[in-house]
Amino acid sequence: MENHYTRAVNRINNIDSMQYLDISHKRYEDIRSRGEYTADATLIAEYYRRVGVLLQFMSKESVSIFTSMSKIINNEIENLDYDNMYTICPNLEGINLSVFKIICFNYFQWCTLLDVGDPIAIKFHDIYEPIIKLFERGGGQISIHHHELIGGFGAFTRTISASRGDKKELDISDQALKQEIKEVEHAEAYLKEYKLDSSATNNCVRCRNRLVIQEKESYGNRWYKIKCETKTCYDQNFS
Numbered sequence: 001m002e003n004h005y006t007r008a009v010n011r012i013n014n015i016d017s018m019q020y021l022d023i024s025h026k027r028y029e030d031i032r033s034r035g036e037y038t039a040d041a042t043l044i045a046e047y048y049r050r051v052g053v054l055l056q057f058m059s060k061e062s063v064s065i066f067t068s069m070s071k072i073i074n075n076e077i078e079n080l081d082y083d084n085m086y087t088i089c090p091n092l093e094g095i096n097l098s099v100f101k102i103i104c105f106n107y108f109q110w111c112t113l114l115d116v117g118d119p120i121a122i123k124f125h126d127i128y129e130p131i132i133k134l135f136e137r138g139g140g141q142i143s144i145h146h147h148e149l150i151g152g153f154g155a156f157t158r159t160i161s162a163s164r165g166d167k168k169e170l171d172i173s174d175q176a177l178k179q180e181i182k183e184v185e186h187a188e189a190y191l192k193e194y195k196l197d198s199s200a201t202n203n204c205v206r207c208r209n210r211l212v213i214q215e216k217e218s219y220g221n222r223w224y225k226i227k228c229e230t231k232t233c234y235d236q237n238f239s
Ligand SMILES: [Zn+2]
Pocket: 204, 205, 206, 207, 208, 209, 228, 229, 230, 233, 234
């Protein structure tokens, strides 16, 4: 029978690595759409939330993005053999993204705990799901700059704090992410229209209420806030 570890390795080996090669010279907007980056940010935020819930459970305050979750629940666990990384997972060879590769390896380690029936690992069995899903969807272009994780999605802190666990759970189903992308595309189309004719109107795809565009300017940069008139509905900034 296929165990969690084997399934995880197969999953990473099945990622289309072509999308991660030769990207360092490309601009973010040439790699993925604005909508895709918005969905990517949702996946990262949900990963941070799940890590936060685990940290609270383990009474830990914070952890680095590079930390293996297995180490948090089992200090005795053997270190993974990073020298053997490309033997285990040939697909990772050639991908020059350290965050991506380390998290994949940490995910394998987590799966070894699931395979031995570690009760805490079982309780938090899907902790890596949002971030692995991000990688599978092509959103793994993440780099580290000072104390931040940066990419076309924006920025996240490199340290994940336990308070992340207090946030609302985000829907990371394919359908929800598709809907999120659709909303951004809708807002982008409206903004394009608005730039040609500021009297153009449009409605929110979620609730059909009116969308409002506010023009903003800071440090000589012009940007736009697109907001639904319904409170706590759609609200996103565009440049
Ligand atoms: Zn709305």
